[in-house]
Amino acid sequence: MKEERILLAHGSGxxxxxxxxxxxxxxxxKSPLLSPLNDQAIFDSPCSRMAFTxxxxxxxxxxxxxxxxxxxxxxxxxxxxxxxxxxxxYLSAAFIIEEGMLISELKDVVSSMARTAEDAGVEIVTGDTxxxxxxxxxxxxxxxxxxxxxxDGVELTPANIRPGDKVIxxxxxxxxxxxxxxxxxxxxxxIPVESDCAPLNGLxxxxxxxxxxxxxxxDATRGGLAxxxxxxxxxxxxxxxxxxxxxxxxxxxxxxxxxxxxxxLYIANEGKLVAVVSSSSADVVLAAMKEHPLGKDAAIIxxxxxxxxxxxxxxTPVGNKRVLDMLTGDQLPRIC
Amino acid sequence: MKEERILLAHGSGxxxxxxxxxxxxxxxxKSPLLSPLNDQAIFDSPCSRMAFTxxxxxxxxxxxxxxxxxxxxxxxxxxxxxxxxxxxxYLSAAFIIEEGMLISELKDVVSSMARTAEDAGVEIVTGDTxxxxxxxxxxxxxxxxxxxxxxDGVELTPANIRPGDKVIxxxxxxxxxxxxxxxxxxxxxxIPVESDCAPLNGLxxxxxxxxxxxxxxxDATRGGLAxxxxxxxxxxxxxxxxxxxxxxxxxxxxxxxxxxxxxxLYIANEGKLVAVVSSSSADVVLAAMKEHPLGKDAAIIxxxxxxxxxxxxxxTPVGNKRVLDMLTGDQLPRIC
Numbered sequence: 001m002k003e004e005r006i007l008l009a010h011g012s013g014x015x016x017x018x019x020x021x022x023x024x025x026x027x028x029x030k031s032p033l034l035s036p037l038n039d040q041a042i043f044d045s046p047c048s049r050m051a052f053t054x055x056x057x058x059x060x061x062x063x064x065x066x067x068x069x070x071x072x073x074x075x076x077x078x079x080x081x082x083x084x085x086x087x088x089x090y091l092s093a094a095f096i097i098e099e100g101m102l103i104s105e106l107k108d109v110v111s112s113m114a115r116t117a118e119d120a121g122v123e124i125v126t127g128d129t130x131x132x133x134x135x136x137x138x139x140x141x142x143x144x145x146x147x148x149x150x151x152d153g154v155e156l157t158p159a160n161i162r163p164g165d166k167v168i169x170x171x172x173x174x175x176x177x178x179x180x181x182x183x184x185x186x187x188x189x190x191i192p193v194e195s196d197c198a199p200l201n202g203l204x205x206x207x208x209x210x211x212x213x214x215x216x217x218x219d220a221t222r223g224g225l226a227x228x229x230x231x232x233x234x235x236x237x238x239x240x241x242x243x244x245x246x247x248x249x250x251x252x253x254x255x256x257x258x259x260x261x262x263x264x265l266y267i268a269n270e271g272k273l274v275a276v277v278s279s280s281s282a283d284v285v286l287a288a289m290k291e292h293p294l295g296k297d298a299a300i301i302x303x304x305x306x307x308x309x310x311x312x313x314x315x316t317p318v319g320n321k322r323v324l325d326m327l328t329g330d331q332l333p334r335i336c
Numbered sequence: 337m338k339e340e341r342i343l344l345a346h347g348s349g350x351x352x353x354x355x356x357x358x359x360x361x362x363x364x365x366k367s368p369l370l371s372p373l374n375d376q377a378i379f380d381s382p383c384s385r386m387a388f389t390x391x392x393x394x395x396x397x398x399x400x401x402x403x404x405x406x407x408x409x410x411x412x413x414x415x416x417x418x419x420x421x422x423x424x425x426y427l428s429a430a431f432i433i434e435e436g437m438l439i440s441e442l443k444d445v446v447s448s449m450a451r452t453a454e455d456a457g458v459e460i461v462t463g464d465t466x467x468x469x470x471x472x473x474x475x476x477x478x479x480x481x482x483x484x485x486x487x488d489g490v491e492l493t494p495a496n497i498r499p500g501d502k503v504i505x506x507x508x509x510x511x512x513x514x515x516x517x518x519x520x521x522x523x524x525x526x527i528p529v530e531s532d533c534a535p536l537n538g539l540x541x542x543x544x545x546x547x548x549x550x551x552x553x554x555d556a557t558r559g560g561l562a563x564x565x566x567x568x569x570x571x572x573x574x575x576x577x578x579x580x581x582x583x584x585x586x587x588x589x590x591x592x593x594x595x596x597x598x599x600x601l602y603i604a605n606e607g608k609l610v611a612v613v614s615s616s617s618a619d620v621v622l623a624a625m626k627e628h629p630l631g632k633d634a635a636i637i638x639x640x641x642x643x644x645x646x647x648x649x650x651x652t653p654v655g656n657k658r659v660l661d662m663l664t665g666d667q668l669p670r671i672c
Contacts, residue, residue, distance in 0.1 A: 013558025014663030092390035145481030222349025327350030
């Protein structure tokens with residue numbers, strides 16, 4: 001039996017486009033805001049500050065251990081909202097599909113988006129589909145944009161970071177990037193590495209509810225932990241020192257990194273955040289994180305110091321200190 | 337002198353990504369909301385209904401008579417907001433760039449976005465850049481999402497359409513699609529066809545300010561006028577009759593359509609809207625449109641009738657009536 005494939009006409013705006021929307025997208029996303037199929041979703045806006053973000057997802061392969069491009073496209077945007085202290089409310093979903101993609105694969109991706117959106121408590125309310133010719137894409141690229149609401153009093157920004165603050169990571173570093181790289185390299189591993197791809201808004205809510213002073217948060221995606229720490233140090237005009245041994249890394253990830261020649265501190269994560277909190281709040285925030293399933297391996301890994309502005313220092317297990325620079329070049333293309 | 341090109345590393349999240357953002361995007365888009373370079377833009381939300389929309393732009397070629405992919409990516413999303421009766425406020429901009437794209441071309445596209453956003457009175461406040469390998473994209477794809485605010489009392493939806501209502505188009509049909517097709521076919525024309533690509537929010541404001549009862553509006557993009565009329569008829573359970581001779585079409589567009597074998601009623605527009613208004617309001621709305629530069633060729637082209645639900649009828653110049661169906665197949669791939 002011949003499997004159905006995406007045709008250029010699915011992107012025409014005509015009958016096939018309408019069928020794709022009504023047969024695949026609307027039943028999967030089930031939002032009453034989506035159903036009128038106008039070109040825009042309309043919602044009552046809360047009278048407060050809102051956050052707005054966007055990301056495109058071009059990961060290859062589109063299915064990988066622990067996730068797929070659909071799950072990733074919801075988690076990534078939910079997380080970008082959550083990192084600003086926002087409660088994510090609504091997402092858009094825009095697809096650029098390569099002619100010839102199997103419709104069954106598209107359905108798998110879309111179901112995964114719908115499941116993840118439900119887990120994260122967000123609604124996919126508006127969308128778009130374009131189809132490009134074979135060789136002008138790579139099966140599917142997804143863009144999601146998101147809007148969320150920020151409660152009064154919440155203000156998370158690297159500008160708030162002060163010397164003395166503590167740096168916390170929510171769990172093991174490098175899982176997502178190494179899961180994808182191991183799959184690409186077709187590595188057989190004793191303990192397979194899985195992506196950590198997950199929506200972090202629940203964890204962030206728990207952290208904010210702890211009452212601790214959280215200064216800034218960011219999810220450690222492209223460029224990994226090292227890049228985020230550099231962004232924090234440079235935006236706040238501080239120096240950050242971290243202890244290499246304090247950074248949680250799975251044995252399997254460490255092993256895969258050694259074989260493939262990567263440093264886990266530069267590897268992308270999709271379900272981990274880096275937070276800077278006031279020194280006096282570190283324990284209470286850490287405890288709140290550890291009670292959440294996505295924060296059980298959370299750890300304090302270092303602190304903010306006066307030092308040279310924008311410098312990140314790594315204390316190695318043998319007690320040396322070296323500068324941990326921002327990622328240069330492209331270690332892992334199309335990791336998200 | 338060797339021209340700079342986009343490298344995979346520009347999508348890494350590391351140093352080159354940061355340089356691309358700080359050297360090209362931030363200076364062009366100049367929004368104070370964009371400048372903190374957090375992963376999300378934060379704004380005060382008005383206490384009212386909001387509209388949220390997204391579109392990806394994959395047009396080929398990226399520069400065409402009357403516009404480029406950057407201008408298009410702002411107009412298209414501004415127009416989708418405006419069609420819901422919203423005043424567009426903020427846009428996101430996400431780029432999927434093919435490795436090897438000339439940086440000078442990227443700069444041209446980005447400047448065009450910035451100029452168009454300024455014309456339309458919207459701010460580009462958040463963004464994302466991904467780079468894919470050669471042969472996995474086509475120079476540049478852009479996604480924009482947008483949020484806007486809807487004033488109290490404004491409710492535009494095809495569900496409001498009633499028999500007796502009049503159908504108005506804001507100007508000539510088919511300009512955008514034929515400009516792109518003529519460029520692709522390398523046609524030499526006496527009077528060159530230019531895309532009508534334009535932000536319609538000002539025109540919509542004028543229409544709403546006229547006090548006339550506007551039921552629904554949509555911009556006649558992919559699938560053209562015929563597809564929009566079918567959507568209106570089927571969403572409202574009415575029939576729509578239009579008079580072919582009443583539909584404004586430029587002579588040059590009509591000529592290009594004849595040569596290439598297209599029907600202007602199915603050709604995409606990027607700066608034209610189709611509105612359904614109450615019969616008693618038709619004249620006042622039309623007059624308001626004609627006073628706006630983007631509505632000077634506006635015309636009443638037909639009316640809504642009881643007839644069979646979802647049917648669109650076209651009265652031809654010789655007095656025949658035929659069913660005008662939704663676009664089937666893909667006349668013009670990658671037209672937007």
